[in-house]
Amino acid sequence: MARGYRHIGKATPRKDARAIVTGKAPYIDDIRLTGMLFGKVLRSPHAHAVIKNIETTRAEKLPGVKAVLTYKNVPQWNWGLPRHESTLDSKVRYVGDSVALVAAETAEIAEAALELIDVEYEVLPPVYDAQEAMKPGAPQLFTQFPNNTLPPDPIKIDPKLLQHVVMGDVEKGFAEADFVAEGSCSYENFPHPLPPEPPGVIAEWGELGELTLYVASQSAAMNKYTAQPVLGLADIRVIGTQCGGSYGTKNANLRPLTQAAALAKVTRRPVFLYYNKVEHFEAYTVRLASRIDIKVGIKKDGMVTAVSGEWIVGGGAYTESGKYQIAVGLGETMVLLRCPNWNLRSKLICTNRIPTGVVRGFGGQELECAWLPVLSIAMEKAGLDPVEFFKKNYAKAGDGYFWRDGNWWVCRGVDYSKAMQKGAEVFGWKDKWKGWGVPTSIEGNKRRGVGVGVHGNADVGEDDSEAWVKLSPDGRAIVHACVSESGPGQRSSLCKMAAEVLNLPLDRVNITPPDTHVNPFEFGLVGSRGTFTVGSAVIQAAEDALRKLLELAAPVLGARLEDLETEDGLIYVRDKPERKVPWRKVMGIARTVTGLGRFETDFSLPSCLMQFVEVEVDIETGKTDLLRVVSATDCGQIIDPLVLNGQLHGSLGAAGIDTALYEETILDKNTGRVLNGNMLDYKWRTFLDLPQTQNVILETPIPSHRFHAIGIGEIATSPGPSAVLMAISNAIGKRILDYPVTASKILKALGKI
Amino acid sequence: MEGDSKVTIRRVKDSQKGSISLTVNGWLYELAVGDKPGEVAPSHTLAHTLRETLRLTGTKISCDHGACGACTVIMDGETVLSCITLTMDCDGKSITTIEGLEDLETGQLHPLQQAFIDNTAFQCGFCTPGIIMSAKALLDEDPSPTEEAIKQALSGNYCRCISHYEVIKAVKEASGRSDTNG
Ligand code: FES
Numbered sequence: 046m047a048r049g050y051r052h053i054g055k056a057t058p059r060k061d062a063r064a065i066v067t068g069k070a071p072y073i074d075d076i077r078l079t080g081m082l083f084g085k086v087l088r089s090p091h092a093h094a095v096i097k098n099i100e101t102t103r104a105e106k107l108p109g110v111k112a113v114l115t116y117k118n119v120p121q122w123n124w125g126l127p128r129h130e131s132t133l134d135s136k137v138r139y140v141g142d143s144v145a146l147v148a149a150e151t152a153e154i155a156e157a158a159l160e161l162i163d164v165e166y167e168v169l170p171p172v173y174d175a176q177e178a179m180k181p182g183a184p185q186l187f188t189q190f191p192n193n194t195l196p197p198d199p200i201k202i203d204p205k206l207l208q209h210v211v212m213g214d215v216e217k218g219f220a221e222a223d224f225v226a227e228g229s230c231s232y233e234n235f236p237h238p239l240p241p242e243p244p245g246v247i248a249e250w251g252e253l254g255e256l257t258l259y260v261a262s263q264s265a266a267m268n269k270y271t272a273q274p275v276l277g278l279a280d281i282r283v284i285g286t287q288c289g290g291s292y293g294t295k296n297a298n299l300r301p302l303t304q305a306a307a308l309a310k311v312t313r314r315p316v317f318l319y320y321n322k323v324e325h326f327e328a329y330t331v332r333l334a335s336r337i338d339i340k341v342g343i344k345k346d347g348m349v350t351a352v353s354g355e356w357i358v359g360g361g362a363y364t365e366s367g368k369y370q371i372a373v374g375l376g377e378t379m380v381l382l383r384c385p386n387w388n389l390r391s392k393l394i395c396t397n398r399i400p401t402g403v404v405r406g407f408g409g410q411e412l413e414c415a416w417l418p419v420l421s422i423a424m425e426k427a428g429l430d431p432v433e434f435f436k437k438n439y440a441k442a443g444d445g446y447f448w449r450d451g452n453w454w455v456c457r458g459v460d461y462s463k464a465m466q467k468g469a470e471v472f473g474w475k476d477k478w479k480g481w482g483v484p485t486s487i488e489g490n491k492r493r494g495v496g497v498g499v500h501g502n503a504d505v506g507e508d509d510s511e512a513w514v515k516l517s518p519d520g521r522a523i524v525h526a527c528v529s530e531s532g533p534g535q536r537s538s539l540c541k542m543a544a545e546v547l548n549l550p551l552d553r554v555n556i557t558p559p560d561t562h563v564n565p566f567e568f569g570l571v572g573s574r575g576t577f578t579v580g581s582a583v584i585q586a587a588e589d590a591l592r593k594l595l596e597l598a599a600p601v602l603g604a605r606l607e608d609l610e611t612e613d614g615l616i617y618v619r620d621k622p623e624r625k626v627p628w629r630k631v632m633g634i635a636r637t638v639t640g641l642g643r644f645e646t647d648f649s650l651p652s653c654l655m656q657f658v659e660v661e662v663d664i665e666t667g668k669t670d671l672l673r674v675v676s677a678t679d680c681g682q683i684i685d686p687l688v689l690n691g692q693l694h695g696s697l698g699a700a701g702i703d704t705a706l707y708e709e710t711i712l713d714k715n716t717g718r719v720l721n722g723n724m725l726d727y728k729w730r731t732f733l734d735l736p737q738t739q740n741v742i743l744e745t746p747i748p749s750h751r752f753h754a755i756g757i758g759e760i761a762t763s764p765g766p767s768a769v770l771m772a773i774s775n776a777i778g779k780r781i782l783d784y785p786v787t788a789s790k791i792l793k794a795l796g797k798i
Numbered sequence: 799m800e801g802d803s804k805v806t807i808r809r810v811k812d813s814q815k816g817s818i819s820l821t822v823n824g825w826l827y828e829l830a831v832g833d834k835p836g837e838v839a840p841s842h843t844l845a846h847t848l849r850e851t852l853r854l855t856g857t858k859i860s861c862d863h864g865a866c867g868a869c870t871v872i873m874d875g876e877t878v879l880s881c882i883t884l885t886m887d888c889d890g891k892s893i894t895t896i897e898g899l900e901d902l903e904t905g906q907l908h909p910l911q912q913a914f915i916d917n918t919a920f921q922c923g924f925c926t927p928g929i930i931m932s933a934k935a936l937l938d939e940d941p942s943p944t945e946e947a948i949k950q951a952l953s954g955n956y957c958r959c960i961s962h963y964e965v966i967k968a969v970k971e972a973s974g975r976s977d978t979n980g
């Protein structure tokens with residue numbers, strides 16, 4: 046909806062569109078710095094082992110090899126919450142873990158050198174399952190984490206970080222309930238978000254000890270402020286490249302970053318560390334594993350009286366952000382349910398599986414996929430329609446919740462039950478929903494079923510952002526904001542916001558490259574925060590710049606500031622539009638005018654996305670087809686409809702909805718390897734398997750900023766999986782509490798195998 | 799062959815190891831066979847030669863094993879996956895890459911490129927060159943394909959951002975079939 050806006054709400058080509066369709070957009074592997082070396086990593090064939098001996102002489106002698114580093118001679122940097130990762134270690138904890146690093150003149154030489162490194166391992170017994178790993182006597186990954194459990198202690202930078210939701214009196218709550226349901230469910234697919242571009246970093250140390258990093262990241266600046274304390278407060282400059290897909294996974298992964306920095310430091314040359322697809326699959330990061338044992342009390346009318354349980358989070362061998370994902374996941378669950386009594390506790394566990402990291406859905410998707418199916422049991426007992434249940438329970442203005450920072454926030458957002466209702470109408474929910482465990486239709490062996498899921502995130506207002514808007518006398522503006530482009534189109538959307546405030550044509554507003562040297566502080570494009578947080582900073586900076594410009598103009602035009610208007614780089618007095626003076630007349634040609642903007646964390650405006658799905662299950666073969674997905678949200682104000690619709694379609698990718706159907710990495714328990722770690726064996730949705738999709742986007746003005754908008758894209762992957770589980774359970778009349786729902790699980794549930 | 803090409807940018811006259819010739823986007827390249835920088839080694843894939851030797855980096859490598867379509871180029875009218883095509887097998891062939899679609903003299907984009915811009919038919923854009931090349935091969939063969947034919951032609955192209963719906967729309971638009979529903 047354009048609401049009288051000049052740019053906002055209208056579909057406009059992305060600023061980088063031409064570069065993308067002509068192949069000129071510079072992704073990281075398109076960059077070659079003078080003298081750049083290529084880095085490669087020797088990876089562990091064992092899931093758990095100690096390096097007894099490592100011999101690198103043969104590799105070092107290979108012509109073209111410039112450095113071979115092992116745990117013995119690598120610059121050792123440590124990170125993690127709490128610290129448990131290092132550049133290289135004498136112990137390996139998963140198949141694919143780093144053993145040694147090589148830098149060479151070409152990638153081929155570096156690869157050849159890896160083969161010349163001789164390693165002797167003492168193989169240790171592995172543990173792959175989180176619950177097994179917690180048992181006494183289980184193999185221990187880190188001496189500092191008894192029972193492979195990360196300590197529950199508060200972390201320094203976020204002392205109240207939410208790790209448990211404890212409030213009210215659950216016993217009293219259960220006593221008040223009309224129905225109590227209890228159960229376990231697991232969402233432990235370790236699915237791979239798998240952006241098309243593998244991860245990569247270029248590191249270069251300057252003569253004065255300054256480190257320049259080129260990163261393929263969705264949040265270039267995040268690499269600076271997370272790496273800086275780890276790298277001894279080095280003087281770091283980060284430059285973001287065009288990023289070939291991230292979905293959360295390419296924020297600031299310190300493993301490749303520190304390894305590239307180590308090789309560059311030792312060789313005094315720029316070093317490019319770029320994963321191939323096999324490494325990307327086997328040795329990067331995947332989605333957290335999640336298992337829940339939970340009990341919920343519910344009233345006849347759908348009010349929840351108590352939630353109590355334990356959430357076991359499997360972090361794999363290393364977990365760069367597990368604690369934050371738990372914090373956000375717990376907060377998101379509170380946003381979903383108005384419940385006065387909670388005792389929901391979490392545990393973060395290490396196992397000898399691939400490390401986990403940031404993925405869109407960030408903890409919340411993992412928690413809700415495990416927990417909503419159990420909540421469904423309670424709804425079924427109470428005979429409630431899930432759409433009505435969610436409409437009633439989702440946070441509304443005045444409702445409170447703990448958010449990730451451990452503070453109690455009061456919602457001041459819009460009532461999302463309207464969007465849920467509209468989505469239900471478009472989907473035809475009333476006709477298709479026949480009750481729990483009842484198919485929508487039966488035709489021969491084919492049974493259709495419907496399901497619904499919901500998710501929301503108050504991180505749309507997380508953390509701080511700064512922006513400057515610089516006006517030049519030629520009637521143009523540059524937005525200074527350290528914003529990367531990994532797909533969501535945010536760089537272009539921010540230009541639209543500035544152009545709207547400054548009343549300039551869109552082609553006269555541009556944005557600086559994501560470079561920490563030329564931009565003020567930026568947290569990064571996570572949690573759909575760009576629209577609200579960076580948007581607020583940019584709007585404020587544009588308004589500030591405009592005010593300063595008009596202050597200069599007032600004496601020139603002999604008018605009061607409040608009577609001045611600007612359009613297309615011209616200024617005029619409102620009631621004398623015939624006399625317009627160009628900006629350069631009031632600025633002179635030797636001046637720029639810069640406005641400043643800053644946004645600070647505001648967790649009071651959660652987003653919301655409900656997804657309705659329809660599936661068809663063949664009860665003879667167990668094959669399931671996803672037929673239709675309707676996504677319903679209210680984002681306050683659309684900034685660009687094409688961009689937003691694209692983001693919502695993203696629900697079908699990046700370890701999203703298909704984690705309910707087929708997306709998983711399959712572990713070979715004998716070797717610890719991922720069996721389907723390549724793009725032929727890992728299943729992904731093609732052009733031939735597209736369900737019908739519809740996006741229902743309401744625009745109820747949200748009190749965020751001048752344009753009343755908040756972001757939603759990040760969580761597009763989140764409500765779908767549990768909705769599909771529900772739909773399959775309804776189609777076949779058997780409850781399934783395990784992902785993905787493969788054909789054999791269906792046939793087993795039906796007693797056919 | 800040489801007479802047809804606009805420019806010859808590299809000639810290797812008397813290499814004992816021999817040379818191969820490739821026409822890429824209408825330019826003839828003669829490349830020596832060997833291991834040195836600028837040469838074509840027997841192990842080099844076409845994707846490698848295009849990107850590293852000719853520095854035509856618009857062609858993307860994602861899986862590097864023939865499973866995702868990111869590296870799709872057109873060779874003598876047919877799409878090929880350049881990551882599993884050996885350059886040595888391309889001697890005398892004519893190749894079109896994403897860089898060859900725009901008219902470099904007028905700056906005029908191919909209708910597909912324009913339709914991708916108009917429909918924002920990409921998110922991260924990493925899959926886009928491959929998808930556009932697959933779509934171009936389709937339109938060259940069938941200027942007015944059905945939606946089913948479009949989906950078939952693109953079924954080997956991985957797009958993890960899920961820009962499929964916008965891509966289908968853009969391809970239809972470029973083919974003048976934007977009226978079709980979908
Ligand atoms: S990169 Fe060639 S098919 Fe994937």
Ligand code: FES
Pocket residue numbers: 241289290532920921922923924925926956957958959960961
């Ligand atoms: S646009 Fe990102 S993978 Fe297709």
